[in-house]
Amino acid sequence: MERAVDFFRDRHMLCGHCGRRWVADLEWIDRWSDSQESCPGCGVTCEAEAGPRVTVDPDDFALQDDEITQFAWYHTSTHPDWPDFDPAASLNDDSRADMKSDALLDNWVDVKRAKALHVGTYEAAVENMLRRIYDHQDEPGTQFYLYRLHLVPTVAVRAGWIPDPGNWMGDVMLDEVCPPGVDVARYRNDREDAGGISLALGRTAILSVQRIEIPLLLDEDSGWVAAAVRELKEAGAEPPTSGVIRRDVTSPRYEKARELVAPLAERLPTSLGRQFVAATAFYARSIEDWAAYVIGLINIILAPEQALAWRFHGDLSSSRVKTEEGCSDLR
Template identity: 55%
Template sequence: MERRIDFSRERQMLCGRCDHRWRVNLEWIDRWEQGEETCPGCGMTCQHEDAPQVTVDPDDPALDDDRVARFFWYHTSTQADWPTRDFDPAAVLTPETRRVMGGEQRVSAWVARQRAKALHVGTYEAAVHNMLRRIRNQADQQSQFYLYRVRLMPSVVVRQGWLIDPSDFVGDVVLDEVCPPGVDVARYLNYHEDPGGLSLALGRDAIAGVQQVPVPLPDTWDGGWVRDAVAALEGVSGTVVPATGKPARLMRTSSLRAVLARELGASLAGRLPVNLQDQFASAAAFAEGEDPEQWARRTSGLFDLIDDPTRVLAALDQQDPREV
């Protein structure tokens, strides 16, 4: 069952001091994070330890235990076979790496910890947001990403209620800590991607199957924007040197084509929800020497993931589910 996709929907805020709850838009949250808004109940700013934070919407349909397994859930990854059936985290370790880690006994302990981690799935919005965040923060711009639509086993047992995001500083969750014996899935409030939405921590056995498409879709073609962007980029050449007080040998030059591509990407970013604009601009960065048409198609495809998900959802509908 597909839920309504809305990157710009309003969010619920809850104050940790006065328990005031209210609904805000993304522009309000952006101003709040810059110290320009306060709690309507007590006047607290974002700088306090118990400052208001985004919270779960009490009308979120995923709060209904019986509906969790009926919804589609999403994940983005650079793995072409996520979740890997025979997951072996040590397969990529070289003999030198194994030695540095302290030998086979410590490698085995590390493998056990990796296998004990929960998988994460969430809303469509959270999956796209996660991909853009990775591109920006983890130098994954040139990586091929895949969007997965996840179907859960109908018999999954859902942990009662929901948790505050249990992830550690690198986003890991130990499955047994959130899903005790007899529980297959735990809901948690996602602060970082699709803030206020519910995501799931779960094990591989909770997943019945996945559908997968590459993102952006390989046949992306916006006859208007892509054509105009390619024509504009192919019409410029040369380099531009920024005006700075640094010695010439320390100044970094950019091609006029790269400067124009940044402007074109920024123009698209400005049409997106405010909490995605910086991440999208980073994802749309133009690499020196990149083919203009390839860049324009990729950038347009990323934009469409947010602005009009219908094409990618239709592409997923055409894929046979892969059993996990």
């Protein structure tokens, strides 16, 4: 079962100082984050330790225990084989040498695999990808995959929800949130899709996984891509292609790329607009690839129904994780 995707929806607010609850739109929240708005009950701003914060919608269907396994849940990752990827696969020779022995390497892998997996709404998954690029964890143009999964129908779900348990890197050990006898913990996501319910869980809670590559190109994209390529070619010289990423590049073509992205970013919520601009910066890639990437990336945000109707696929192989090939009948 799919939930309606809405990156622009209003959020529930809760003031820790006076207990006032209300619903605010994203423009109000953006002003509030700059201390330009305050609690309508007591007047405190976001600067107060117990000031207003985005909180969970009390009517969120994901709070109902009998509904949680009916939903599709989402995640974005650079791993093409998530969730069964090998943590050691990304280590270079120097990092492996630092482990000193196979036993230490095995222990490091065990610790990595003991961390909870995080899944959430479609919006949270997309925002996770954009935030990682905005925070310089990944470079613009990095290949991401959008995963959709379903839970084992018999999973044991922790009662209620907890505040976002992740550390500054978003990591949390599974046994810290899922004690013995519990497979899934619900938490308020503070990083992406603020106030939405996300899940911390282990691999055994997952029944099936589907995957599509990001960006998502649609038939009608060719016109924008062709126009963008033409304007970029007319703009002037290429940016440096030394392989070294420079975030302060200034060139006619770089500036033209920013100009082309601007009207697309204006169609997004303010916070996502900033992240989208960072994710679509014109660095050392071909003009054609850049243009296709830009329009395909915004499709994931503004045309979610197209992404959800797309043919998910995957090559995961496990006696536990099953890959579903078609999803056009999901709604």
